[in-house]
Structures are given as C-alpha cells and as structure tokens.
Amino acid sequence: MTKDGVKLIVPYKLKEILVTQAQLHNKVQELGRWISADYEGQELVLIGILKGGAIFMSDLMRAITIPLSIDYMSVSSYGTSATSSGAIVIRKDIDADIRGKHVLIVEDLIDTGLTLNHLKEHFRSRDTLSVRICTILNKPSRRQIDVQVEYPGIEIPDAFVVGYGLDYADQYRNLPEVWVVDTEG
Ligand code: XMP
Ligand code: MG
Numbered sequence: 001m002t003k004d005g006v007k008l009i010v011p012y013k014l015k016e017i018l019v020t021q022a023q024l025h026n027k028v029q030e031l032g033r034w035i036s037a038d039y040e041g042q043e044l045v046l047i048g049i050l051k052g053g054a055i056f057m058s059d060l061m062r063a064i065t066i067p068l069s070i071d072y073m074s075v076s077s078y079g080t081s082a083t084s085s086g087a088i089v090i091r092k093d094i095d096a097d098i099r100g101k102h103v104l105i106v107e108d109l110i111d112t113g114l115t116l117n118h119l120k121e122h123f124r125s126r127d128t129l130s131v132r133i134c135t136i137l138n139k140p141s142r143r144q145i146d147v148q149v150e151y152p153g154i155e156i157p158d159a160f161v162v163g164y165g166l167d168y169a170d171q172y173r174n175l176p177e178v179w180v181v182d183t184e185g
Pocket of ligand 1: 052077107108109110111112113114115116159160161162166167168
C-alpha cells in the first residue's frame, strides 16, 4: 500500500514456508473431527468469511462428518493491508436464515480479534442458538480484544503471511502452504 492507499502491483518477496500443506491438512482433519463430535445431532451452519476463509472453508466442510449447511459473508476492515482497525463494513451479508441454528464462523486468521469480535456480536443478535469461531491460523500475540476462539487452529508468530487463502494485495491466495512475506524487500 502506498501512502495514498493505492495498492502496489510489484509483489513482495516470499521469505519462507511457515506452515506446510501436511500441517494444514492434519489440523483441518483434527478440527473436522472435533466439530463433528461437538455438534452431533444439532443444526449447524458454517459461515465462511470471504475471501481469505474460502480455501479453509472448502477443506473444513469436507472434514466434518455430520449434516450441515453453509453460507458466506464478506466484510472489510479499514487500515492498511497489513493491519486492521476496529471499523468493519459488511460487503456481502449471508442469505441463509440462521434463527434457531448453531453458527460456526470459519475464518482464515485471527489477528487483533477485532473483526471476529464484531462478527460474533452481529450473529448473536440474530436469534441464533450459539455462535462460535473456527480459524485455521491464529496470532494470539497480536490480540487487542479478548475474543473467545473455540476452534483455534495453528498458532503462528507475529509475521505477515500469505497463502491458503491469505493475500497480499489480493495475490498469493492460491499458494497451497502458508508463507512469510518479506515486507522489507
Ligand atoms: P483482525 O480483526 O483479527 O483481522 O485483526 C483478521 C483479518 O486480518 C487479515 N490479516 C492478514 N491477512 N496476512 C494476511 O493476508 C496476515 O498476516 C494477516 N494478518 C491479519 C486477515 O484478513 C484476517 O481475516
Ligand atoms: Mg480475512
């Protein structure tokens, strides 16, 4: 991002792999088993957060062995592309009727926690039976608000990462593993 907020088109260098495909796969299977056991016999709706959560969502839903329905939502937060502020705008809301259902929010990464804290409150106010969070990546050292993450995925250090859905300037989402970006490069 330049100081005018214009996205750079020159890609940053990828530094190293932080989370391998095998680690991602194993964690997805583990989360899938855990969620299947917890929601057995309940009406579950997975809500994937676009765009970053889309890859994890498609893997996670196939690792869950109980009936479920899905929907997607798109939110944006203000700030640079490497940080996020508290202000959140809903770009695309869900279509599904979630009243009386158990909602599980599926996210790529929890950083400050501000986005998810806002989303949890948003879904709680819609007459849901429960609202929980599942994320594949988690940066607890960056938390600004104490939001409960029931299915926390893989803990990573404070580095800017791309791949497995995560982007820099909307690039790199298709990398099958998670990379650290060289932001000084
Ligand atoms: P919060 O509100 O928890 O925001 O600060 C989480 C969202 O911020 C984005 N984010 C990142 N995106 N690499 C990315 O590509 C990162 O290292 C990173 N850290 C935060 C991401 O969209 C996440 O959903
Ligand atoms: Mg995101």
